[in-house]
Structure formats: C-alpha cells, structure tokens
Amino acid sequence: MSAIKIRPVALEDNKALATVIREVLIEMGVPKVGTAYEDEELDIMFETYDGERKNYFVVEDNGKIIGGAGIAQLAKESSEICELQKMYFLPEARGKGLGHQMMETCLDFAREQGFSKCYLETMPYMKDARKLYAKVGFTYLDTPMGDTGHYNCQAWMIKDL
DSSP: OOEEEEEOOGGGGGGHHHHHHHHHHHHHTSSSSSSSOOGGGGOOOHHHTOOOEEEEEEEEETTTTEEEEEEOOTTEEEEEEEEEEEEEOOOOTTTSHHHHHHHHHHHHHHHHTTEEEEEEOOTTTTTTHHHHHHHOOOOEEOOOOOOSSTOOOEEEEEEOO
C-alpha cells in the first residue's frame, strides 16, 4: 500500500531531489542551459529554501522522493510577487492528483507569507503542466517577469492569490 505525503524539504533530501528534478528535465527534453537544469540550487535545495517567505515541498511515497515544488519571492520584482519554482514529478507520481495537491500546498504557503500574486515559467510543450496551472487559475503573460535566469523557458503565467 502506498503512503504518499507532501512535506517540507529536509537536508537529507538534497541528493535524491536533485536526481529527480534532473531526470524529469531530461525526460521532458528541457535544454540544459537557460533552465532549472543548470541552477546551482538543485544540489542544495534544503539550504536554498531555508529562509524567510520561501519553502520547498517534496512528495514522498514510502520514503522515496517522487516530486516537489517550491515558493520564493520572484527575483527583482515586487515583494508582493512570488514564484512557483521547480515543480517536477517522476512518471510514477503523475495522474494521481498530486500536482493539484502540491499546487494547493504551495499557494496556501504563498498566501500565508503575504504574497498577492504567484508567477511561474514553463515550456510551451509541457501541456499537462500548463493544463494544471490554468485549472487552478493561472493566466498567460506575453513576456517574462523578474530575473529567473531561465531564458529558455518560453511560457509565463501569473495568478492572483
């Protein structure tokens, strides 16, 4: 029987989480430059999100990390705008409603931190992810916001919280 839970990232999750994220990015055909793939934070997710107004959550199934997502203030933007960051799931986590649960966990956290808008970047061909984002109220933008360093991400969305 599966024991799936969503919880904040822990220090001991760093290695497994970096592996999960990179595996999903490769599976999705995401460029290795100008995307999350090359972010230095991937290897130190606990330390990266250990601070004020930011958090990263993992999906764990019987002790195995199968996905995650985080919230942090959008770099070089108003303190009212956060970013949904690094939301990726292994194939075994998909189609179970975990993406929606993770979105609610992240957006609830963002509201608790006083953010009024949430921004995200994705790839145009990530149709299932974009469908989920639209379902929870994200709308498309014509141009990127902030300074994520992800110049190869070509779909931008925002949601009022």
